[in-house]
Amino acid sequence: MSIPPPVAADLIHERVKAVLGDRVIAANSLRNYLTIEIAATDLLVVATALRDDPELRFNFFGDVTAVHWPGESQELEVVYHLRSIPANRRIRVKTRIAAHESVESMAQVWPGADWPEREVYDLMGVNFVNHPDLRRILMDEDYEYHPLRKDFPREGL
Template identity: 40%
Template sequence: MRAPAPAYAANDGIIDSAGAVLGAALLSSLDAVGEVALHVDRVSLVETMVALRDTPGLEYQQLMEIAGVDYPDREDRFEVVYCLLSLTRNHRIRVHVQTDEEKPVPSVTGIWPVAGWLEREVYDMYGVLFEGNPDLRRILTDYGFRGHPQRKDFPLSGFVELRYSEEAKRVVYEPVKLAQDFRTFDFTSPWEGAEYILPGDEKAALPEAKGAPTPLKADEIVKADAAKSEATAPPPKPKTTESPAQTGAGKAEPDATPKPAAPDLVKAPRKPRAKPAASGDAPSKPRTRKKPDTNNG
């Protein structure tokens, strides 16, 4: 195995080929951080997807994902992103369309049936309508859920809360009651970078370590190893000990004797060991104690 992950084909010529095929349906294109994004007209989405799938040199046969993005400051606040994969060329692109709460997006279930569930998810989370979807219902939230959770103006606490009622012996919905509501919203994406600077952000110009979070954009991120600290200048003169005065030890006395390791501890002299008996001498017999005579008187 030459690489831990498969190497995808290069992006060279993809935008030119797509522009020649799509024509006026291609509104804009972008090649950034190794990914190609095509912004197309919403009305001609189905024809665009068929062209990207069937045109030789493009051949994006598989729909991998449909995602939604919310930009509340835009006129068309919602952006639907289609992630396509070319199996024959091993290449990926993104197709973007813009819409609002009322204008429906043409469904691509006739091209890829898997889009049915993916479009239901975007509808459930953002409220985007898909024209032509045979079963456009909520898929992640409950039947009585109000609102769309992934919208930027959706309250963090929600509108209702669910709990089990001992009185009713069933699950009930009740309005959320909080002492303090979340009233401020920040619509700026952290990946695009905020215009203001929070305390401590000045230290995050580069990642602190490998894997550390950074406020920089994807095309501005530099590896942590690239940020090397300035090398410290060497000391003017290396430290040496050439004399006893530099080491801190005084001169030895003429009649100096080895001092014990602990001045307060003096070892007792060892007792001489008994000499073993010579080989010619008979070993001495041990003396036995004479027992008293108990037979007399």
């Protein structure tokens, strides 16, 4: 099994649109990186579709992280980076939530999302529902803050 040549970006783009339909709120392919934005409630459906579609097969969970935009109504932006090894393509899935809301855990779709999601929970305070074991991972277990939020000072707590 050698590395497959990357499937044309347009084809992947079209296929993602066809599979997800109007679940995609916004899409772009800046810097040759397909990015889609979806609603947090659609996350599990979208993830399963992206993984199981025979042409896309986004089987590799690359990474999850979050960006904090204080002052906005949906202040946390959760960003997933998925990879399709069979199609040799990547996709970025973004979703916005308010600080008190939660997102479905991707560990239900890709077991590899376990630790990365724990890290995001720990440092950013994103709550993942249905995660097998959502605990702090880098900080101490009785630590009270989420240090990567923008309102957390770099020094002098």
